[in-house]
Amino acid sequence: MKENKLRTKMLVADRIVLSDAVENEAILLTEQPRQAVLKTEAFCLIRNSGYVLLDFGVEFQGGVHITVQMISAPNVKLRVVFGESVSEALSEIGDKNAGNYHSVRDETISVVSRSSFRVGNTGFRFVKLEARGGDIEVRGVQGVFEFRNIEYNGSFCCSDDLLNKIWKMAVYTVHLNMQEYLWDGIKRDRLVWIGDMHPEVSAICCAFGFDECVPESLDLIRNETPEEGWMNDIPAYSMWWIIIQRDWYFQNGDLEYLRRQKDYLFALLKRILGSCKNDTELNPFVDWSSVNTKYARAGLRAMTVLALDAGSELCRILENPQLAEDCVAAVSILKKEKLEYDGNKQIAAFVSLAGLGPVRKINDEILAVNGAEGISAFLGYYTLQAMAEAGDMEGALNIIREYWGKMIELGATTFWEEFETGWAENAGRIDEVVPEGKRDIHGDFGRNCYKQFRRSLCHGWSGGPAPFLSNYVLGVRIEGPGCKKIRIDPMPGNLKWVKGTYPTPNGKIEIAHFYGTNGELFTNVTAPGEIEIVCSTKNFNLRRSC
Numbered sequence: 038m039k040e041n042k043l044r045t046k047m048l049v050a051d052r053i054v055l056s057d058a059v060e061n062e063a064i065l066l067t068e069q070p071r072q073a074v075l076k077t078e079a080f081c082l083i084r085n086s087g088y089v090l091l092d093f094g095v096e097f098q099g100g101v102h103i104t105v106q107m108i109s110a111p112n113v114k115l116r117v118v119f120g121e122s123v124s125e126a127l128s129e130i131g132d133k134n135a136g137n138y139h140s141v142r143d144e145t146i147s148v149v150s151r152s153s154f155r156v157g158n159t160g161f162r163f164v165k166l167e168a169r170g171g172d173i174e175v176r177g178v179q180g181v182f183e184f185r186n187i188e189y190n191g192s193f194c195c196s197d198d199l200l201n202k203i204w205k206m207a208v209y210t211v212h213l214n215m216q217e218y219l220w221d222g223i224k225r226d227r228l229v230w231i232g233d234m235h236p237e238v239s240a241i242c243c244a245f246g247f248d249e250c251v252p253e254s255l256d257l258i259r260n261e262t263p264e265e266g267w268m269n270d271i272p273a274y275s276m277w278w279i280i281i282q283r284d285w286y287f288q289n290g291d292l293e294y295l296r297r298q299k300d301y302l303f304a305l306l307k308r309i310l311g312s313c314k315n316d317t318e319l320n321p322f323v324d325w326s327s328v329n330t331k332y333a334r335a336g337l338r339a340m341t342v343l344a345l346d347a348g349s350e351l352c353r354i355l356e357n358p359q360l361a362e363d364c365v366a367a368v369s370i371l372k373k374e375k376l377e378y379d380g381n382k383q384i385a386a387f388v389s390l391a392g393l394g395p396v397r398k399i400n401d402e403i404l405a406v407n408g409a410e411g412i413s414a415f416l417g418y419y420t421l422q423a424m425a426e427a428g429d430m431e432g433a434l435n436i437i438r439e440y441w442g443k444m445i446e447l448g449a450t451t452f453w454e455e456f457e458t459g460w461a462e463n464a465g466r467i468d469e470v471v472p473e474g475k476r477d478i479h480g481d482f483g484r485n486c487y488k489q490f491r492r493s494l495c496h497g498w499s500g501g502p503a504p505f506l507s508n509y510v511l512g513v514r515i516e517g518p519g520c521k522k523i524r525i526d527p528m529p530g531n532l533k534w535v536k537g538t539y540p541t542p543n544g545k546i547e548i549a550h551f552y553g554t555n556g557e558l559f560t561n562v563t564a565p566g567e568i569e570i571v572c573s574t575k576n577f578n579l580r581r582s583c
Contacts, residue, residue, distance in 0.1 A: 042187065042249070043216065047071075047102070048180035051094035054123055054163065055470065058087025065091060069177030073104055073151035080106045080174040088116075088167035090126055091178065092468065095450045096495050098213050098223040099181040100157025101164055106174040107150045113171035116145040119161035121224055121494035122448075122467035122479040126163040133480040134489035138225040148173060155181060160213070160223030160495050162450065162468075185215040190540035191244040193506050196533035200434065200506060203441045207503035210451040211240040214497040219254040222454060222493035229254045230498075231268045232277040232323075235284075236418045237497040239504035242288045243513070246540030251285060252294055264304045272312070272319045273337055275305055276344030283347035286354070290519020290542055299355050306348045306360060309341060313367050316341065324383045324416045325455075325485045332384040335376035339387035342368050346391075354518070379403060383416035386423035400427035409440035409458050418501025425509045430530035434510075437502050447478050452499035454487050467494065511548055513539045517569065525562060525572040543567045544582065550574070 049068050056062050060082040069079065083089060101117070119142040120126025128135040130143055137143060140159035157164075166175065193204040214220040214237065221233045238251055255278060262268045268275040279302065286295050312319055316337060322328060323336035345364040352361035372393055378385045385403040388394040404424050412420060417440060424433040443458055448466035464478040465471040476482075483492040507513055512527030520541035527550045529535050536549040547563040553576070560574035566581045 042185050043183055044186040045099070046182040046184070048093055048097070048182050050091035050178065050180070052092045054090040054092050054468075055127075056087070056089040058084040059089050060084075062089050065089065065175065065178050067177075068179070069104065071102055071104055071153055071177065071179065073106055073153055073176060075151075077106060077176065080176045083166060083168040083173045083175060085109075085168055085171050088165055090123070090163060090165045092123075092163050093180045094162070096121060096160060096162040096213070096223075097180065097182045097184070098160050098216065099183040100155050100159070102153070102155050102177075102179045102181050103166070104153040104176040104178075105148050105150065106176045108148060108174070109172035110170065113148060113173060114145050114169040115148045115173060116143075116165075116167040116169055117156045118143045118165040118167070119157055119159050119224075120163040120165070121161055123163055123469055124467075124471055124477050124480050125490045126161075126165045127470070128480070128490055132490070133477070134483075134491045135480075136491065138491055139222075139227045140224055142224060145169065157181075160493070183216070184212065185248065185250065187212075187215075187245050187248055189244055190246055190545055191507060191538055193243075193503070193511060193535075193537040195506075195510065195529075195535040197434075197438075199438055199442050199445075200502075200532075202445065203437060203502050204506050206445065206450065207441070207452060207500040208240055208244040210495055211237045211244070211497045211500040211503070213451065213495055215241070215248060215250050217250070218257060219250045219497070221498060222496045224495065225487075225491060225493045226454070226496065229258055230274065231255070231258050231281070232271065232274040233415065233498040235277050235281055236415065236499075236501040236504070238281050238285065239418070239508075240497075240500040242284070243504045243507035243539060246542070247289050251281075255281060255285075259298070259301055264301070264308070267320075270320075271322050272309075273321075273323050273340045276309065276340045279305065279344045279351070280347045283351055286351070287515045287518050288520060290521065292354075292518070295351070296355065302348070302351060302355070303357060303360060306345070306352070306364060309344060309348075310363055310367050313341065313371060323387065324413060326411075326413050326416070327381050327384050328485070330381065331377050332381040335378040335393075336381075336384040336387055338371060338374070338376055339384070339391040339393055342371050342391040342393060343387070345371075382411040382420050383413055386416065386420040389423040389426065390419060396423070396427045400424050400429050400432075405429055405432045409436045409443075412436060412440050414453060414455050414496065414499035417499075418505060421501065421505045422509070425505075425528055430509070430528045433505070434530045434532075437505070441499075441502055449494065451495035454493040454496035454499065455483060457482070507537065507539060510535055511537045511539070512550070512573075513546070513548070516571075519543075520568060522569040522571070523564075525560060525570060525574070525577075527558065527560065527574060529558070541565070541568060546570075547582075
């Protein structure tokens, strides 16, 4: 039986947001015994139809533990409403698309005197307790925070405090979704979506190095998907599975695990090769932003190239040179077709990364235009990469500040499923009752399948800034399986200094970049002796750790 790495931590609420027909609510902000007693005066009285709204200060996965001392009449009920925002916690089912999607976040339960119990298994920051049918004496409420107990071996710090906060929040967002499997969202989309996993896995690599939830999630969907099917019913997601397998092998070097994928991998690559001749019959979904547009096919074509490039690497490692050559030959043919991508930043970024279009031209004419406008929380990660590959690091860093930084400005403690900077105009924060005359940033916006309160405010696919800052700004590029060879190629942009750590199977690498008085960049690296380090910085100093 495998070890259960999930742990529980009890939290006390930070503040009372609102209350009505409630007495002594301040006791709910103190740590009380999770045990009813025969008699006590230490309780919060919630009168019939009254309520109290608690703020735990940070989003987390779990529920609440409630201790009820007494009720005033038989058949009294307690309504418990969880919310990722104040407005969601105050909503009714059906209001602005509020509902119980993948997890129950609004339920009414029977309660009895002198009882202690847990309610909820969802993602939330706020919880509303409402008495129905009588008065309820609540002795205490504590948040039950469930998380994977793993060590943060990676880190990132630079001269810009906002970027530091964004790196930490991106990793925390992904960490919350590392449950039994790697989810996409802790409130909604508690599913394993292989394509959505790639930015999450990239963040896991730079913050933790390894965790079982990644291969177990990859295997789960592989086992659920027959060879004639597509993972999550989306061809591009099967392609993402190949790319993740390549990246995971280079991070952790587990050849035995990779060999167990061989038969499925080879069959999948052959199927993709067979579909190249007529990919118009395939579902072209890559991102919601390109659905039902003329750019969707360019996105699928770019994904096909990226997957075949990764597949050819894996085939050589798994000693199938013929299939590797078939992948290379197919890519050569695919690169000859002209594609339409000029109206979508995400698709243009993929075209650039796949080598299907002019990198600098795409950046200057599409990606760098109008800042964060047109960025998506999921594929924005790849837009950042494409900009950096075009040499526009300052532009990429500004987009991180503008897009992910704006969520923080609006009260976020985790990053959201989707966001547009234009939504922030005249919008209230998620941690306040929406002021009169302002828009509800949670309840008034969204699109496609994530409209209004259905939209998750903790979504793992939005964690892309963490691996981007670690791999591009800190400059960690893995060139040998198991991190046996690492190239340090820093791109600090307009930052004065950068430092951090990166986890490998042989231990952490410590890296620091700073500018000297003459404007030259200096790099110091401390790395285990088993790792070959190559650095692009002229002023480079390497020290070996024990």
